[in-house]
Structure formats: structure tokens, C-alpha cells
Amino acid sequence: MTASRPGVAALSTHRLSKDYGDRPALEPLDLEVPEGQHVALVGHNGSGKTTLLRMAAGLLDPSDGEVRIMGHPSGSLGARRSLSWLSDSPTFYDDLSLWEHLEYVARLHGVQDWNDKAEELLTRLQLSGRRDDVPTTFSRGLRQKAAIALGMVRPFDVLLVDEPFVGLDSNGKATLLELLDEAAAVGATLLVATHELAFVTRVTRLLALRDGAIVYDGPPADADVHSLVLPA
Amino acid sequence: MSDISLTALRDLRRTRQKHRLGNLDWFEAAYRAYLWGGFGGGSILWISSSVKDGRVNESTAASVLQHGPAVLGLLVAIAFMAGIRGGAQGGPLALEAPDVAFVMLAPVDRRRALMRPATQRLRSALFAGALAGAIVGQLAGRRLPGSLVAWAAAGALYGATTAFVWVGTALLAHTLHVPRWVATLLGLAAVAWQSAAVAWHIPGPADTAGSLGLWGWRQHPVDLVAVGLGVVAVVTGFVLLRRISLDALARRSALVAQLRFAVTMQDLRTVILLRRQLNQEHTRHRPYVRLRPARSSHSGITGTVWRRGWYGLLRFPITRLLRMAALAIGMGVLQAAVVRGTTPAFLGTAVLGFVLGLEVMEPLSQEVDQADRADAIPYPRGEIMSRHLIAPAVALLPFAVVAGAAAAITLGGTTDAIVGAAILAYPTVLGAATGGVVSIVRDMPSPFSSSNQQAFMPPEMAGFTTTIRLVWPIVVSALTTCSVLLPRLALRHGDSTTAAAMRAALGVLLVVALTGYWVRVRDALRARIRAFMEEGRAYSSGQRSSAA
Secondary structure, eight states: OOOOOTTOOSEEEEEEEEEETTEEEEEEEEEEEOTTOEEEEEEOTTSSHHHHHHHHHTSSOOSEEEEEETTEETTSHHHHHHEEEEOSSOOOOTTSOHHHHHHHHHHHTTOSSOHHHHHHHHHHTTOGGGTTSOGGGSOHHHHHHHHHHHHHSSOOSEEEEESTTTTOOHHHHHHHHHHHHHHHHTTOEEEEEOSOHHHHTTOSEEEEEETTEEEEEEOGGGSOHHHHTSOO | OOHHHHHHHHHHHHHHHHHHHHHOOHHHHHHHHHHHHHHHHHHHHHHHHHOOSOOOOHHHHHHHHHHHHHHHHHHHHHHHHHHHHHHHTTOSOOOOHHIIIIITTSSSOHHHHHHHHHHHHHHHHHHHHHHHHHHHHHHHTTTSSSOHHHHHHHHHHHHHHHHHHHHHHHHHHHHTTOOHHHHHHHHHHHHHHHHHHHHHOOOOTTHHHHHGGGTTTOOOGGGHHHHHHHHHHHHHHHHTGGGOOHHHHHHHHHHHHHHHHHHHTTOHHHHHHHHHHHTTOOOOSSOSSOOOOOOGGGOSHHHHHHHHHHHHHTTOOHHHHHHHHHHHHHHHHHHHHHHTTOTTHHHHHHHHHHHHHHHHTHHHHHHHHTHHHHHHSSSOHHHHHHHTTHHHHHHTHHHHHHHHHHHHHHTTSOHHHHHHHHHHHHHHHHHHHHHHHHHHHHTSOOTTOOTHHHHTSOHHHHHHHHHHHHHHHHHHHHHHHGGGHHHHHHHHHTOOHHHHHHHHHHHHHHHHHHHHHHHHHHHHHHHHHHHHHHHHHHHHHHHHHHHO
């Protein structure tokens, strides 16, 4: 965790919207996620989940409105310091080993004693034997595990995760859930877009998107999750 | 940027460089350099030696001096348009996808992190611009007053300035977040103004930059203002690097990796496709004209493929149509230059026609890209592919009119010029486009050959086939564009240019017909050759068995 700012939402959006030509991908959205909240984002394919997460990560320019991470505009230095982004399609350098990736990412984020943390992550994700291999040669599941290790090796206040369970075996899924729980336990804010409905029961807040608009925002226990992920 | 992050970035780059050098196959790299050096150097020497028409006369020289700056300035204006539009569309930088994910999302100063890719982009543009300028400059020096060295240096200075303008305007347009329509408007305004300067001899915005190209003959210190402006644009762009859009970098990163791979594989078709995606050039949702439902007479294979062709062609975006028109204008102007005595210009026409062919043959390309679907159709593949040539061939007609008009106007609009252009324009445009057809069909996966075949070739043979593979389509295009030499010869000898143009057109149409036939029977021919080889192998093996 980096230094938090009292009274500031971990993630907030104001009139945030995105359209591709004449097709709206996200309707104007006002959202506030307080610090430490554990949020699941659900919705059918094309409902706007990835668009929202990518705008929050600063990887996609909004058509209108703004996103703030810990009070900093998305993409700014402060936001990047606080935010860790786990993409649904991880990318890697094709000339660095997994260990070199970990070293690089940790050091870019100013972590000096990264070895123990990296070692622990690799052990828990069952990647220790592959630490000197180049991750671009990994299978889909191993690439996902490598991306999780890279997302977790650095400090963060807010973790944005897009479809983290795709390609993972049952051990991988269990480890990821443990890691997410541990991050939440130390006060990190999690926003996880997923189709894994079993995961939804573990969160404190459920957000459902349909055709770019929020159709449910509340505790998961009160929601009929199956109907929420159907297209209109 | 904190010191730790900066050190991490430096260390990463050092580590990656070490890995790359460690993985480099030095023998292969040297062999590639040898091939490219030999081929490239040989081509330049050949083109240079073929420009031997002697010094231009005084009136032509005076005309070059008067109109040269405006004409050369037009290229700078085009570079400005390409730069400003490219910048508004997310160029000119292209990072690797992991750099976007790890470096750009880390708490590092983006300006300092982007300085290196920006400098690399500028360096490669400067090198390419200066090299091309120097080559063209020494060609000009063979016909104009001044030494070859001075002309080459002037060409290099002009090329480098053009590169500065391109990179600088692209960086400024990107970092200042210039809307795309504004960029297009500004670019078109610059090109239109400079074109007016060429046509009506009024002062143009890029005259001083163009004037640098004539420094091999005479020097105007005021021209250095253009260099200064280019440098200022680049430096300002570098200062504003922090404002680069991560959205654009993320979008381009994946495409650029594919683009580099396609370039490595000499896959020109994919290069063009990816460049369209980089420029966010999408086909129209609705066609310009909606075709009426097919009649029963159109239900045969020819009618079906013809309609499919038009479905695609009628969805070409306006930018692609404009680009194709510009290519046609370029072809016309270059063919006129051949008639006027610059013989190697027909190679330029061939290259432009080849690119035009790749553009217009989109329906055929789509079919080649969807090889599994084409193979599932209950007709021989050649029958389908050859029918895919018909609609694009018809679609080339308006572009031939544009090319013919450009040639006739460049040649002064005389009756001979108009008649010659009218006869040769369509065959030449169609013929030059056949190079594109050869390139597309050649890349079609063949059910009869194995990709391992080339792997077992000796290096000399593999290099030779690679060169042939790359050059062959352009050679086919050049075979048709050199047809303009016939009417030129007739003009010089005082013979009928109309008759010569008709003979040339017939020759070109023969090449077109042969290419169409090759597309149709290619698979069958390959199958027959393969069967013949198998038969030969079986016979030899039988002979050995009986001898044993």
C-alpha cells in the first residue's frame, strides 16, 4: 500500500463515457468506489466492462468525463503509483525471462527488496521452475499466472483486474482468490471484471453493466446475478 | 522520474540489448546485409547509369530553376500532410506492447521514457530521407549544372528537412491533440496551396524547403529557414512528449509488432492491411450504392463472385479512394516524365501501379486471407480467383482516366499527348496493377508445397529465391509500364505515336491476359509439376531396385 489520502475515493468517475463512432460503449457514468472496497463487475460480452477498466487504467481516452484514482486523474503520475492493472490479454517482452520481468516491474515502481516477494509469488503460483524462461513461450494459463505475479509484485492501493480466471487451472484460481483476499485484507481496493459467477459471492459490492449502462449496484446477496449478465 | 525508476529503465534496456546481441545469428545478418547491399547498390548504379541523356538545354535548366522549388516543395507539403494526419491518428511513435503495459503505467516521467523511441523514430526518418534525397540528387546532377557531390549533398539536406517536417508535425499534432478533421483540413490546405504554386507560379508555403533541393546548383541562405522550422517542430514535439496519448500507443503497439513481422516476411499485402489499421481506416458500414438483389442470371459462379467483388469495392472508404487517385496521378506524371526523357521513371510508375493493384484487388486479397473458406467451395480455386479479377479490373477504369488526364496535362495537352494517353492509360494502369495480383496470389498457401522446402535449400539458393520473390511482382508491373517507351521512340523518330501507342497497349494487354491465365491454372500447373516429379522419383527408385 502506498500513502492513502483520507476522505478520497479510491476510484471515482464523473460523467465518464466512451463511444466508438456512433456506437456508445459506455453511457455517462458517475461512480464512487471507497477505499478498501472489493467490487465485482459483471455483464454480458460488449457490455462495457473492459472499456471502463481500461479508461480507469489510463489506457483508453474517454469520449467525455473523467476518472480519478485516489484523487489523481487517471494516467497521472499519482494514479500510476497507486494503481495496478491486470489485463485480460497480458503482454511480455520476448527477450526477458520471467524473473527479469519481475525485477524490472518491481524496480520501476521503486521496490528495492523485491526478491523475497517475487520468490513467494512464483512459489504460490507454481512458477518457480519457469523463472528463467521467457513468458512469451508460456501456455495461456501460465501467461495469466505470470501476469498475476507481475501485477502483485509491486505496491498498489487499487487493483483493476479484467477476466483474471480465464485459462487458470483450479490451483491457479484458488491461489488468485487467496492473493485477492490478502490484498483486500491489507486495505487495497479491488475492481474485478469477471464472468466467474462463483467469485461474485466473495465481494462486498456488485456492479452490473448492460449495454454500457449500470443496471445494478449493490450487495451481491440481493442480486439475481444470472439475469444481470444477460444482454437486453 | 525517480532515480530508481530511471536506473531500472536503463538496466532493462542494457539487459535486452545484451540478450539481443547474444541471440543474433551473425552469419545470417552478414548474409542479409550482403544481399541487400548487393541488390540495393546494383539497382542504384543501374538507375544512375541509365540516366545518360546528357545535360538539359538552357531553357529547360531555366525552367527547373524557376519551377523546381515549388515542385520539390509539393513533396514537403505532402510530408506535412502525412505528418499532421499521422499525428492526429496516434503516430508517429510505436512502442512495444509490454512497454505500454509496464513502463507507461509505472510512475515514471513519460517524457524521459519516450525520448529514446522518439529519437529513434527521428533518426530512422532522417536516414531514409537523406539517403533517398542523395540518390535522387546525384541523378539530377547528371543532367543539371553543378557537381554530383553537391547535388547529392543538396538532395540529402532536402530529404532530411522533409523528414524533420514529417516527424515534427506528427509529434506536434499528436501532443497538441489536433482533431483528425482539423489535421486533414490543414494538410489538404497545405498541399492544395503548394499545388497551386506549381500550377500557377504563385508563392507556395513550402517553396523555401523545396529550394533546398537545388542547392547543388545555387544556394539561397533564406532556405535555411525551412530547416530551422523543421528542427523547431521536432524540438517542440520532444518537449511536449509527456502529452502523448497512451490510448494511441496501446492501440498501435500490437499492430506495429505485426507490421514489423510482416515486413520481415516481405509480406507486402499484410503491411498494407496493417498500415490501414494503424491509420484507423475502416471500410464503410454502408456501401456507396446498394446493389439490387441478384437475378437468376447472376446466380452462376461468375455472377456471384462479381457481386461479391462490388460489395467490397463499394465499401472502400473515401480516404482509400483519394489515395488511389493520388497514385493514379503519380503514375500519369511519371509516365509523362519518361516521354520527356527520364527513362527510369517507368520504374516509379511500376511501383505506384503495384501499390494501386494491392489496393484495388481487396476482394481477391480477402479470399486469399480466408484460404479455408475458399478451399471449401466446390470449384477449383483458380476458377474462383481468376473471377475475382474482373470487378477490380472494371473499378480501375476511373483511375485510368485520372492517370491519363495527369499524363496529358503534364505533356502540355497536345493532341498527340491526349490520344496517346487515351490509348495507353487503361492498359498501363491495369497492367501495372497485375504486379499486385501476382504478389497476392503468390502468397496464397499452396496445398501442394511444404514450407519446409525452402528450409532445406542451400543459403545461396534461399537468398536468390527470396530476392526473386520480392522483386518478381514489381518486374511484372515494370514490364507493362515500360510500354510507354514505344510511343516515345516513335515521337523521336517522327513516326505515328498513335500506332505505337496501340502496339504498346496490345503488348500490355497480353501480359494482363497471361497473368489472368496464370491465376486460373496456377494450382493445376503446380499439381502437374508435382505429379511429374513424383513419377520421376518413383521411376528412379524402381531403376535402383532392379539394379540391386
